[in-house]
Amino acid sequence: MYLKNALRAATALSLVTATGALADGHAKSLTIAIVNNGHMINMQKVAEAYTEETGVQLEWVSLEEGVLREQVTSDTATGGGQYDIINIGMQEAPIWGAAGWIEPLEFGAEYDVDDILPAMRAGLSHEGTMYAAPFYGESSMVMYRKDLTDAAGVTIADNDSWDNVKAAAAAIHDPDNGVYGACLRGKPGWGDNMAFITTVVNSFGGAWFDADYKPTIDSDEWRAAINFYVDLLGNYGPPGSEGNSFNEILALYNEGKCGMWIDATIAASFLEVDGVAYAQSPNAGNPVGANWLWAWAMAVPAGTENAEEAKAFIEWATSKEYVQAVADHPEFGWAKVPTGQRASTYANADFQAVAGFASAELAAIESAAPEATDLKPYVGVQFAAIPEFPEVGSAVAQEMAAALSGAKSVDDAIAASQDAADAIMREAGYY
Template identity: 60%
Template sequence: MKLNRMLAAMVGSVVLCAAATTQAATELVIATVNNGHMIEMQKLSKHFEEANPDIKLKWVTLEEGVLRQRVTTDVATKGGQFDIMTIGMYETPIWGKKGWLKELKFDDSYKVDDLLPAMRDGLSSEGKLYAAPFYGESSMLMYRADLVKDAGMEMPSNPTWDHVAQVAAKIHNPDKGVYGICLRGKPGWGDNMAFLTTLVNTYGGQWFNMEWKPQLETQPWKDAISFYVDLLTKYGPPGSANNSFNEILALYNEGKCGMWIDATIAASFISDPKQSKVADKVAFAQAPTKVTPKGANWLWAWALAIPESSTKSAEAQKFIQWATSTDYINLVGKEVGWGNVPTGTRQSTYDNADFKAAAKFADAELAAIKSANPADSTLEKSPYTGVQFAAIPEFQSIGVSVGQQMSSALAGQVKVEEALKTAQEAADREMRKAGYYK
């Protein structure tokens, strides 16, 4: 009887210990975007969990537009749904200044000075780092060198939009499943408007003048959007109004896009023979220009941040330090391949001989990132910072409204002039409501 009681006590003790151990594990809920590098991070995060058995990771993986909505709502309402959020250069300084994000403070092993200045500055507010870059990007022209050559054309390292249109006309061959050019058309401030803002910039346009008045009916906007609609209507794939990054990536990897101007991060995917049927045929150039080179290529980082509402900031920062470190980049290089590491964040990546040997896009990517200047991205002086966005809280709503109109124009549902008029009116209402002018 006494032995049975002792055994029962021992079993109970073991159960209690096991329960305590289970309860001790901290769960971090991470909201992230459904692109290749983030998916790879989820696969490799087992290494983090093995090294940190007291921390468990729960992933919420969302399409880009849905992610933006979910994290914006959560951080603004202090909902506490997420411990780590994937956000970018638009949100970080604004949210940091509002006190919605926790400042990140890493130890010396993190080598914060190795972060590219453009990335570090774009994710800071008043000198404080509020998000760590998982990967950084600019935009550039990615093209099929074989198609260009076969057409008797050449692609300069700094092409103009006029030249790109000529090449698109020459290589467009829908009967063989090849479209001259693929560009974003899906509506969203970070979707079609990311690309279209750079197009408008290089046409000499801007979002707002120095009085904060929207400029959507000015000649540069009319010229840029008319060119875009005409170009994709003639030489783009069917249904371009529904295409964003992932849709075009799939088309490109199948050999269906002759050219693509988009995020530099795409270069690692389209030049990977495991993913791309045309990996050995791709080449790279800087984003095309028109009236001015200013603002022709964007600047962005997908970064990891901790909302102020999280009660697990120490554990969250530990994960962020791991996921954005040189050690993580080396892990990807070793396990996946150096051509597939997340780029655009650290100078040491571009100094790495293994990376340079594997990534033929490296020089073009770094040149694009270094050339983008958020403080001087428009021909006429502008009151805002940002290349493919205006860094004001109201831009998210305005960008979504304008993006919907531009997508409708591309789909042929409305004329360009009508779309710009409606977009101008919506932007004007938003800016008046926010008190920028009466």
């Protein structure tokens, strides 16, 4: 019933004909660009019910994270109209909304927008208007093998020091038996290796820019953070870490090869090994910004001719009813519902019974601090919510991957990063 009401209210579509065609000539198909993460892949199966009820065919374009960002940005900025619905996040949504690249979203009362976690609503809005709806949200946390730490006689506490975390990684590191002490992102990209690295920099007291938006990469804080990151992952991580992002590390973890993983809280939904424990993100004296905040959200590009139908699908796909549909699906259940999105999910006893990570995930989301502070003039934890950041972050990401692989020294990578960021910010007219 909700599905029909949402579709009717959002699009004023007529009823579906017996052949599955929409009687008043509205779109019969939507092209949806999604990131190739687990919840998005699962959505393709759950959404078969949407097609059955509405007749709207769904064409999925599933892309690796970096490729998705590149293609979606190019198509949306030019009004290309290749996609009717796109996956974007908190870096893009407010900026693209203000620029008119994506459509504002309004939902019916049954959608219960107030049920969406406040951090997610705020991060996907501009001047009080939502421009993207969260399909799932996340912070970051430590996910570690307690059986290994117990056997090694070490512990990992909430908001532990990086030194203690490094000591734990060393204690459980056993490459001869295929177990690596720490698995961390190394693949270059502003949302890949730099998502994690930025939280490390934050925790050392660093930031991307000063109050005048001059890059501060060539600083003692950045140098200490990058040396620590390269040392930790270089000594206690799997070989070839400069090629690993979320999906690669998830596979390694589920193969029993990772003793510890510090990454998106959403990963906990897909861990298949026993004995996983969780802790809030470590820091080097500054806990503010040590854990990130993100949502993979759904938005409607201004270039699509199918905006109303696209909004109707988003209203369904990000609703409480969708969460229930995943819970009821024979392949998934409550352990696989999208999280970090709605308060009602965390309040559900069935979800609590199977999601041992729920309280840690929610605590991480609620403690994330995206607002500007004395240390940084910009909004965002692992990114800066300015249009130039993807270019800056991508340039620095390549340098950090080179430092991790040994192709460059840390000092050389930092110097090159500073120069690249400075050139981009000068050309943009910040100073």
